[in-house]
Amino acid sequence: MAGADIDVFVREVRFNGDGLVAVVAVDDKRGDVLMMAWMNEEAVRRTLQSGDVHYWSRSRGTLWRKGETSGQTQTLKSMAIDCDGDTLLVRVEQKGVACHTGRRTCFYREWREGKLVITHEVEVAPDTLYGKK
Amino acid sequence: MAGADIDVFVREVRFNGDGLVAVVAVDDKRGDVLMMAWMNEEAVRRTLQSGDVHYWSRSRGTLWRKGETSGQTQTLKSMAIDCDGDTLLVRVEQKGVACHTGRRTCFYREWREGKLVITHEVEVAPDTLYGKK
Numbered sequence: 001m002a003g004a005d006i007d008v009f010v011r012e013v014r015f016n017g018d019g020l021v022a023v024v025a026v027d028d029k030r031g032d033v034l035m036m037a038w039m040n041e042e043a044v045r046r047t048l049q050s051g052d053v054h055y056w057s058r059s060r061g062t063l064w065r066k067g068e069t070s071g072q073t074q075t076l077k078s079m080a081i082d083c084d085g086d087t088l089l090v091r092v093e094q095k096g097v098a099c100h101t102g103r104r105t106c107f108y109r110e111w112r113e114g115k116l117v118i119t120h121e122v123e124v125a126p127d128t129l130y131g132k133k
Numbered sequence: 134m135a136g137a138d139i140d141v142f143v144r145e146v147r148f149n150g151d152g153l154v155a156v157v158a159v160d161d162k163r164g165d166v167l168m169m170a171w172m173n174e175e176a177v178r179r180t181l182q183s184g185d186v187h188y189w190s191r192s193r194g195t196l197w198r199k200g201e202t203s204g205q206t207q208t209l210k211s212m213a214i215d216c217d218g219d220t221l222l223v224r225v226e227q228k229g230v231a232c233h234t235g236r237r238t239c240f241y242r243e244w245r246e247g248k249l250v251i252t253h254e255v256e257v258a259p260d261t262l263y264g265k266k
Contacts, residue, residue: 103216
């Protein structure tokens, strides 16, 4: 996608005081929410340019192409923006699992009748994802 | 739900420096993302206690029962928490529309081929929602 086009989009984004916008990632096929993360302006631009979803890691303070270490990449299918411009909704083709715990979604714990219940099991061992084995 | 049970849940939430946790609200029937907002600890507790979804309004600096002015309430169907505890995912029964613009979702603008396209039309006039008419 051309840079001038992307400028049009970026102008609609209301980055917060840290220069970040919240991003909700949804599995394009199944429609369920996989994760919530953050993008800075460069991550938004690289995602739209390349089709590979990039985020800003607040803990590491670096730009991060999803899956660059784990191989669990996200290919952008669509990007929407909310009414006040401070949250993006990306629909993605998720390769493998979205969560660093090896589950398909980060939202694998649900509150049921006074208890936190595990709703999604580990599909890939985290050690495999991060090259410790 | 009993207070002691809710304590168990609240201990899992990693509130940010402002005492807030991000919340993604999904329509329980259709499965689509309606909005992203924030809860403080009291909003989490009131939501779990009452079944009426409460948020913290960052712009107004107040606790806010969704729909208290507009009538467009959210009834909690389930609450999940992500791997690092800083985002909640609520499935809700949305009465009417979630967005203050009168659309069913706040994510009504999608990026398509270099343009922002309106994907959801206004269902209820905002003036009706907020009592100006």
